Amino acid sequence: MIRRISSKWAKTIALQRDKQVSGFLPATAKMTGGTLKRMLNRYGMVYVKPVHGSYGNGVMRVEKGRDGYRYQAGRKVARYASFEALYDALRKETRKKAYLVQRGIHLLKHRGNRFDLRVMTQYSPKKRWETTGIIGRAAAKGKIVTNYHNGGTVHSAEALLKPHIRDVDAKLKSLGRLGVHTGRALRKSFPGISEIGLDIAMDKTLKPWILEVNTSPDPYIFLKHPNRAVFRKIRRYQKFYGR
Numbered sequence: 001m002i003r004r005i006s007s008k009w010a011k012t013i014a015l016q017r018d019k020q021v022s023g024f025l026p027a028t029a030k031m032t033g034g035t036l037k038r039m040l041n042r043y044g045m046v047y048v049k050p051v052h053g054s055y056g057n058g059v060m061r062v063e064k065g066r067d068g069y070r071y072q073a074g075r076k077v078a079r080y081a082s083f084e085a086l087y088d089a090l091r092k093e094t095r096k097k098a099y100l101v102q103r104g105i106h107l108l109k110h111r112g113n114r115f116d117l118r119v120m121t122q123y124s125p126k127k128r129w130e131t132t133g134i135i136g137r138a139a140a141k142g143k144i145v146t147n148y149h150n151g152g153t154v155h156s157a158e159a160l161l162k163p164h165i166r167d168v169d170a171k172l173k174s175l176g177r178l179g180v181h182t183g184r185a186l187r188k189s190f191p192g193i194s195e196i197g198l199d200i201a202m203d204k205t206l207k208p209w210i211l212e213v214n215t216s217p218d219p220y221i222f223l224k225h226p227n228r229a230v231f232r233k234i235r236r237y238q239k240f241y242g243r
C-alpha cells in the first residue's frame, strides 16, 4: 500500500505522542494571531508554512526585533512597527489557507548559505525500518528554504558537516536512528506508509531538529550521493513497495 499524508499538522500530532521523537520537534502550532504572537515573544524567530504545502512554497520567516517585526518570503523582506500591522500583511500572503507556526531554528551555514539534511528512512523488504541515505541541501544565497525548487543545491552530508563536527560518522549514525524511531512512530498512526524523508535542521549546538517528515520523499536527490549504492538501494526498496 502506498500512502501519502499531506497534512503537516496531522503528522506533527502523531509524532508529538512519541517519547523517542517528541524531543526533536520544534514547538509547532496552528497559526492564529495569538499563537504567532506568543511564539514570537518566546523564540524571537519563527517559520510559518502552509499545512498542505510543498517545495518550500509559501514558507516565511518571521522575526521580532528591538525595533519591530519583519518577515521574509523568498528574498523579499518587509518590516512593521506593530504586531497588528505584521499580522495583517501576513494574512494577505496566506490568504485563507491554514498555516502552521513553528519555532525557527538557526541553521548551520555552508559558505554563507543555510543548510539542512534529508534523512531517507524506509520500511525494508524484511519489514524493518532502515535509514538508507542521508544527504545535505544548501539554500541559494539569501534564501530561507533549502528546497531544490527554490534554487537549493545538493551536497554530501559529510562535506557540509565536517567544518562543524568532529565525529561526523557518529552524528550520521544517530540521525539514522532518529529516522528509524520516526518511522516506527508514524506508522502507528498511519499504517500504510513505507518510507519517509525527514528534513533535519542542525543548530549551532549540533542538536538535530525535525522540521517536517515527508511521506513521499524524492529519491532522485540521492543520485548526487557519493556512494552510488545508496541510490540503488533506495530505488530497490521503493520498487518492492510498488513505487
Ligand SMILES: Nc1ncnc2c1ncn2[C@@H]1O[C@H](COP(=O)(O)OP(=O)(O)OP(=O)(O)O)[C@@H](O)[C@H]1O
Pocket: 026, 046, 047, 049, 053, 054, 055, 056, 057, 059, 102, 103, 104, 105, 106, 107, 116, 144, 145, 146, 147, 199, 201, 211, 212, 214
Ligand atoms: N522551523 C524552521 N526553522 C528553520 N528553517 C525551517 C523551518 N521550517 C522550515 N525551514 C526551512 O524551509 C524549508 C521548507 O520547509 P518544509 O520542509 O517544512 O516545507 P516544504 O518543503 O514546503 O515541504 P516539502 O519538503 O514536503 O516539499 C526546510 O527545508 C528548511 O530549509
Ligand SMILES: [Mg+2]
Pocket: 056, 199, 212
Ligand atoms: Mg521539506
